Amino acid sequence: MKRALYPGSFDPLTFGHLDIIRRAARMVDELNVAVLANSAKNPLFSASERVNMIKEAVAGLPNVTVSSFDGLTADYARQTGATFIVRGLRAVTDFEYELQLAQTNHVINDDIDTIFLVTDLRYSYLSSTIVKEVASYGGDISKFVPESIIDRIYSKYHISGRSLK
Ligand code: ADP
Secondary structure (H helix, E strand, C coil): CCEEEEEECCCCCCHHHHHHHHHHHCCCCEEEEEEECCCCCCCCCCHHHHHHHHHHHCCCCCCEEEEEECCCHHHHHHHHCCCEEEEEECCHHHHHHHHHHHHHHHHHCCCCEEEEEECCHHHCCCCHHHHHHHHHCCCCCCCCCCHHHHHHHHHHCCCCCHHHC
16 A cells, blocks of 8 residues: 655645646555645645645545644654655755755655655646735736635635636
8 A cells, every 4th residue: 555645835725736636646545635734834824724625626536635734744654654755846946955855754764755746837837825926916816726715815815806807
């Protein structure tokens, strides 16, 4: 049984994340998308809001589960029986940090290997930060995130989604 963990902030989930989820789910028996709850990043969405958004978006993928966790990713992987960590690589700029993270996780838990999936070209520019930036000015985010979460993002900025259309 190959079990993988896809950890991240997902604040909010984007089409870039979803693409990684779909592709990773084809490679393993079970993929657990794990929302990092204790991020020092002062998230826009609470951990449970992020978990719910992802659950709705992956409802059609039977081998994908969603949870949230605190603490070290390598410890959470051990607790959940995952032996792979999945991460997405968008550009060279992601690489240095991701390499360091993967090596650290392997030192903490040597049962773990990190699998890097290279982003689809369509999403290589896309990040949760960009989505928040555009949404905060009332810009169109429909090319960035699933339809079901668009209004939830606007409402965090007190923008009525419908008035934009
Ligand atoms: P973190 O705070 O852990 O970087 P993110 O939610 O920003 O959390 O990203 C989680 C994972 O998804 C990371 O591996 C990141 O590189 C990857 N990722 C983010 N955006 C994209 C994208 N547009 N395409 C592919 N992978 C992505």
